[in-house]
Amino acid sequence: MNSQFKKDISKHLKSTQDGSELSPGTVGRRVTPPGGVKQHNERIHRESKFVDDNKNLPFTFSKPKKPKRSKIVKCNNCGHIIAGSVDTVGVICKNCHKFSMVSEAVNE
Secondary structure, eight states: OOHHHHHHHHHHHHHSSSOOOOOTTSSOOSSOOTTOHHHHHHHHHHHHHHHHHHOOOSOOOOOOOOOOOEEEEEETTTOOEEEEETTOOEEEOTTTOSEEEEEEOOOO
């Protein structure tokens, strides 16, 4: 580890009363990249864009999956109402603590 970094950390820990975690930006970077931080960040973005445009990688970054459609079902043992997906046929009921088949709850 960089000796200056160790000194900065120990100095900050001594100045705090409770020894809590360091907040971001309290201590500077351990290593300053050649050319500066701004040029370093620009190079990362430029290389990442090049890979996205020109490489055929075997994976992609996609958006998170949307939640499945849901319906309201009721426990056949005790009648407890539960929200489940359209494919739900049985659940462990939180009310009676038993596995039960479910049926679709009809709005009354």
